[in-house]
Amino acid sequence: MDSGLPVKRTIADQVAELVRQRILTGQLKGGQPIRQEHLAAELGVSRIPLREALKQLAAEGFVTIASHKGAVVAELSIAEVGELFDIRLKLESWLLQLAIPALTERDLTALEKNLEEQRRPDILPRWGDVNWRFHEIMYLPANRPITLKLLKNIHDKIDRYLRLEVTMRSGFHRALREHDGLIAFCRSRDVPAAVSLLERHIRDTARGLIASLKVQ
Amino acid sequence: MDSGLPVKRTIADQVAELVRQRILTGQLKGGQPIRQEHLAAELGVSRIPLREALKQLAAEGFVTIASHKGAVVAELSIAEVGELFDIRLKLESWLLQLAIPALTERDLTALEKNLEEQRRPDILPRWGDVNWRFHEIMYLPANRPITLKLLKNIHDKIDRYLRLEVTMRSGFHRALREHDGLIAFCRSRDVPAAVSLLERHIRDTARGLIASLKVQ
DNA sequence: CGGATGTATATTGTATCCAATTCCATTCCG
DNA sequence: CGGAATGGAATTGGATACAATATACATCCG
Numbered sequence: 008m009d010s011g012l013p014v015k016r017t018i019a020d021q022v023a024e025l026v027r028q029r030i031l032t033g034q035l036k037g038g039q040p041i042r043q044e045h046l047a048a049e050l051g052v053s054r055i056p057l058r059e060a061l062k063q064l065a066a067e068g069f070v071t072i073a074s075h076k077g078a079v080v081a082e083l084s085i086a087e088v089g090e091l092f093d094i095r096l097k098l099e100s101w102l103l104q105l106a107i108p109a110l111t112e113r114d115l116t117a118l119e120k121n122l123e124e125q126r127r128p129d130i131l132p133r134w135g136d137v138n139w140r141f142h143e144i145m146y147l148p149a150n151r152p153i154t155l156k157l158l159k160n161i162h163d164k165i166d167r168y169l170r171l172e173v174t175m176r177s178g179f180h181r182a183l184r185e186h187d188g189l190i191a192f193c194r195s196r197d198v199p200a201a202v203s204l205l206e207r208h209i210r211d212t213a214r215g216l217i218a219s220l221k222v223q
Numbered sequence: 224m225d226s227g228l229p230v231k232r233t234i235a236d237q238v239a240e241l242v243r244q245r246i247l248t249g250q251l252k253g254g255q256p257i258r259q260e261h262l263a264a265e266l267g268v269s270r271i272p273l274r275e276a277l278k279q280l281a282a283e284g285f286v287t288i289a290s291h292k293g294a295v296v297a298e299l300s301i302a303e304v305g306e307l308f309d310i311r312l313k314l315e316s317w318l319l320q321l322a323i324p325a326l327t328e329r330d331l332t333a334l335e336k337n338l339e340e341q342r343r344p345d346i347l348p349r350w351g352d353v354n355w356r357f358h359e360i361m362y363l364p365a366n367r368p369i370t371l372k373l374l375k376n377i378h379d380k381i382d383r384y385l386r387l388e389v390t391m392r393s394g395f396h397r398a399l400r401e402h403d404g405l406i407a408f409c410r411s412r413d414v415p416a417a418v419s420l421l422e423r424h425i426r427d428t429a430r431g432l433i434a435s436l437k438v439q
Numbered sequence: 440c441g442g443a444t445g446t447a448t449a450t451t452g453t454a455t456c457c458a459a460t461t462c463c464a465t466t467c468c469g
Numbered sequence: 470c471g472g473a474a475t476g477g478a479a480t481t482g483g484a485t486a487c488a489a490t491a492t493a494c495a496t497c498c499g
Contacts, residue, residue, distance in 0.1 A: 015290050015291070015490095015491080016290065017290050017450090017451065017452090018451080018452070019278065019451085019452090020290075042480080043480080043481070044480080044481090052452080052453090053452065053453050053454075054453095054481090055271060055274075055451090055452065055453075056451080056452065056453095058271075058275060058481090058482085059274055059275055059278045060278075062235065062275045062276075062278045062279045062282075063278045063279065063281070063282045065279070066278075066279045066282030066283050067282050074231050074232065074233050074236075074460080074481085074482085075231075075459070075460040075461060075480075075481050075482070076460085076461065076462095076480085076481080077480070077481065087369060090367050090368075090369045090370060091369065093317075093367070093370070094314065094369070094370055094373070097313045097314060097317050098310065098313060098314075101309075101313050151306050151309070152306075153303060153306045153307065153310070154306060154309070154310055157310070157373075231459095231460085233481090233482065233483090234482080234483070235482080235483090258449080259449080259450070260449080260450095268483080268484090269483060269484045269485075270450095270484090271482085271483060271484075272482080272483065272484095274450090274451090275482095290450080290451085290491080291449075291450050291451070291490070291491040291492060292449085292450075292491085292492065292493095293449070293450065
């Protein structure tokens with residue numbers, strides 16, 4: 008029930024997880040340098056597991072490491088954000104198409120339960136997680152774990168920007184409406200309509216985010 | 224001309240590159256454990272950069288690290304290989320579609336030059352590289368660097384299995400013919416035909432590889 | 440024979456030291 | 470005065486030694 012994750016986790020893994028979370032939540036902002044000694048002292052660990060964690064995060068694309076200059080929190084250009092949304096578009100519409108015939112009643116009620124949570128007034132700080140979970144529930148029956156993990160990584164990279172967007176306010180209710188529509192099409196097993204709506208959903212989100220990035 | 228790679232590379236990066244190559248070329252086989260002390264001594268480095276390299280390779284999916292048990296060269300199940308081919312199918316056909324209108328005469332001659340190299344009798348040990356380079360030249364004009372890097376990673380993971388397949392012999396000439404046809408459709412800017420052929424090309428490769436994996 | 444125990448081995452983590460590189464301010468010189 | 474050279478200071482990268490921890494395997498005993 009723990010999704011196969013190792014029970015005993017090394018310090019390096021815990022540090023990687025923690026730093027990743029700090030980046031996702033904006034505690035560590037893009038472009039910000041990460042001082043090994045300082046962060047290691049703050050976390051109460053030595054530099055070696057921290058350096059291993061940074062190597063891992065670099066491979067995942069959350070930080071960039073320049074030799075002898077250190078790690079800095081990665082920043083995405085507008086073009087890169089757009090590209091990530093394009094990848095989402097291609098892979099998620101494919102997963103949804105595969106998943107719909109395999110969706111169970113349990114999945115559909117889980118989606119509705121998730122949607123209720125999205126409507127709660129204090130959702131904003133947890134929006135990234137809950138929103139991803141919604142998409143994940145839809146795609147899980149497609150039984151494509153590698154693709155799903157890849158998409159999770161992309162969502163994580165994007166959500167950091169989505170999180171602090173003013174667009175959230177305006178795009179928020181639109182997202183809720185589209186999620187609602189997705190559930191309806193999933194329930195009626197209308198693959199073309201669901202895929203079409205999902206593609207519009209992703210494109211809308213991309214357009215809103217990129218527009219707000221450009222004005223800054 | 225060095226594609227922006229850092230000139231000064233750390234030992235950890237060099238070790239990661241070397242171990243990755245050993246995995247790709249089959250010098251390190253799937254399931255084989257990697258003993259830190261032994262490998263570090265063999266390479267003449269300490270364990271610290273080696274461990275950082277392994278963390279990076281783990282994040283890239285080339286090894287799996289189990290806590291206190293060590294790193295082992297990752298193995299792909301048949302289902303996982305199939306899934307990777309599916310991702311290739313979706314993303315590469317999209318990139319090709321974007322790239323064809325932007326292909327220059329220089330690109331097309333580069334493709335032909337690459338195809339000549341594919342026809343050389345001593346190509347087999349370099350097939351993985353040359354084959355990827357062929358696809359890369361086609362997709363570069365699409366100007367989607369993140370997607371391209373992602374696909375390169377997938378190619379690397381797959382090529383390890385392709386390399387040692389008996390199918391190579393039978394699938395080899397088919398691949399050459401399909402590459403030839405792709406150049407022709409690219410030259411005539413026939414997007415639907417090119418994409419259709421590329422999809423068949425990827426599906427054929429997948430089918431051949433998976434069939435040969437199953438008999439083992 | 441089966442389970443508990445102990446031991447060897449490998450990984451993980453810490454501490455310490457040193458080398459290499461980058462950054463930055465100061466100095467030197469035309 | 471302006472720009473190049475220089476010389477620390479700070480930081481990262483790497484090595485070594487050692488302690489802690491977990492696993493695997495053999496052994497012992499009831």
